[in-house]
Amino acid sequence: MAAISTLGYVCVSASNLDAWESFAVDILGLHAERRDGGRTLALRMDEYEQRILIAEGVDDDMVAAGWKFDTADALETFVLQLGKRGIRAERCDAALLASRRVERAYTCVDPDGMQHEFFYGPAYAPASRPFRSKVLLGRFVTGELGIGHYVSAAKDYAATIAFHEDVLGLKISDHIRAPLETPMGTIPFDGTFFHTETGRHHSFATAQIPFPKRIHHVMIEVSDFNDVGLAHDRCIAAGVPIMMGLGHHPNDGMFSFYCVSPSGFAIEFGSGGLVVDDRTWEVRTYSQLSDWGHKSPAR
Numbered sequence: 001m002a003a004i005s006t007l008g009y010v011c012v013s014a015s016n017l018d019a020w021e022s023f024a025v026d027i028l029g030l031h032a033e034r035r036d037g038g039r040t041l042a043l044r045m046d047e048y049e050q051r052i053l054i055a056e057g058v059d060d061d062m063v064a065a066g067w068k069f070d071t072a073d074a075l076e077t078f079v080l081q082l083g084k085r086g087i088r089a090e091r092c093d094a095a096l097l098a099s100r101r102v103e104r105a106y107t108c109v110d111p112d113g114m115q116h117e118f119f120y121g122p123a124y125a126p127a128s129r130p131f132r133s134k135v136l137l138g139r140f141v142t143g144e145l146g147i148g149h150y151v152s153a154a155k156d157y158a159a160t161i162a163f164h165e166d167v168l169g170l171k172i173s174d175h176i177r178a179p180l181e182t183p184m185g186t187i188p189f190d191g192t193f194f195h196t197e198t199g200r201h202h203s204f205a206t207a208q209i210p211f212p213k214r215i216h217h218v219m220i221e222v223s224d225f226n227d228v229g230l231a232h233d234r235c236i237a238a239g240v241p242i243m244m245g246l247g248h249h250p251n252d253g254m255f256s257f258y259c260v261s262p263s264g265f266a267i268e269f270g271s272g273g274l275v276v277d278d279r280t281w282e283v284r285t286y287s288q289l290s291d292w293g294h295k296s297p298a299r
């Protein structure tokens with residue numbers, strides 16, 4: 001069976017690209033390039049032409065997930081398999097391929113309205129335009145593990161789980177069912193975490209939580225844990241709101257904090273995430289979201 005290799009990119013529709021550019025470059029340490037006469041912001045994390053594509057728009061939300069296949073054959077086989085499951089994936093036209101900087105892609109939409117783009121052949125930046133971070137000590141953890149993960153606030157939790165497991169073929173890593181303390185009080189949290197072939201603990205998770213956006217957060221990972229603390233310091237100094245302070249998750253082992261992006265959803269900035277080995281992995285259910293920390297500053 002053809003399987004998704006990893007989460008290769010994400011696309012965001014945002015109303016304030018200037019705010020995103022300074023947030024991405026000065027706070028997160030990403031490398032930004034403006035395109036389309038300034039109406040698109042391509043954010044780089046490594047040698048890829050782009051990893052987070054932010055287009056001027058009104059959604060202020062994530063609008064598409066780019067799932068990578070390692071070969072054209074694997075991509076075509078996967079699309080045929082989708083068809084057998086009753087999911088028609090449209091072949092992307094030249095304009096969309098150019099925008100995504102990929103060789104070939106197909107697209108379909110999930111029950112939450114998220115566009116999924118299945119692609120092969122990402123463009124790499126030339127050596128004359130190397131990735132440069134203004135602030136990182138280390139590097140972003142990408143490569144075969146992809147850009148990180150995103151977490152959806154599902155409208156229909158069961159349908160979202162079924163789509164990602166049965167249609168996309170992602171594997172369940174684990175579940176967390178725990179009381180979640182929020183500024184509005186304690187609510188029950190139920191989350192399911194999914195990994196792809198290359199094993200980042202989760203490239204996608206979905207949770208039954210009240211949140212006004214399609215996604216709750218996008219996570220990006222750094223190699224040096226000091227960069228997590230330094231990014232946290234930069235948020236405080238610049239007045240970027242902290243959604244949840246420094247903490248540690250029991251399931252993926254991530255040391256991280258969550259800050260509020262200019263579009264209102266969060267960016268989780270972390271280090272030390274686990275990689276799943278399917279030969280020995282055991283699916284567990286955890287009873288707490290964090291071993292320590294990740295407190296809302298409003299509490």
Ligand SMILES: [Fe+2]
Pocket residue numbers: 149151217219268
């Ligand atoms: Fe996360």
